[in-house]
Amino acid sequence: MSLFAPVTYFTLGFIIAFLFPRLPIILITRGRGFNTAFPEHPEPIPLSPKLTQRVLHMRMIYWMGFVVATIPLMFGLASIKWGNTAFGFGLWLSSGWFMLSRLQTFVGGPDPPWTLEIAQRLQIVMDKAKSDSSCCNYPKPEWRILTISCSTCGKLLEELPRPDLGRKRIDGVFAGGLRLLLTDGHPTIIEDEESRYFQDSEE
16 A cells, blocks of 8 residues: 555644744734834844733733644544544644644743743833933934943943744745744844854944
């Protein structure tokens, strides 16, 4: 008996279950109406209550994927029992792995790209910029790729790599979507230590 058909069905089920729970994070916030308060990607984003709210929204959508993943998981189990076993096993394996990867956060794994702690750190930097201990007379903190820095005086305020924030990516729908699938929204660090040293020296 040929293995081509079962492998094809398994691969199809695996890909569907891989993409399905990640669609909310790729699609929901990409519309123009959701990003009127932010500059275009990949420009730095000025710190504001709307930015803090966006981080919390992305956090909510991230965990929404866990709930969405139960749909292909249930369909996969049903397909294994009453339908195409290979297709159902692909659905079940991919969605089950997705849910386990989300749950591992609670047992010491890497943090999600968007957390309550990140939102709190943004708020602390904003509060400090409005206080007497601000970095300069006219502080304008902005979130760059690797840090939060003041656009007025250039001082580094917080070392915090910037995750995806739902803006329409400059590399397009397909390339941008593929990048998000590969990184799962985590910051993409492209600078090495030497270039980071020279950047800090210039600032």
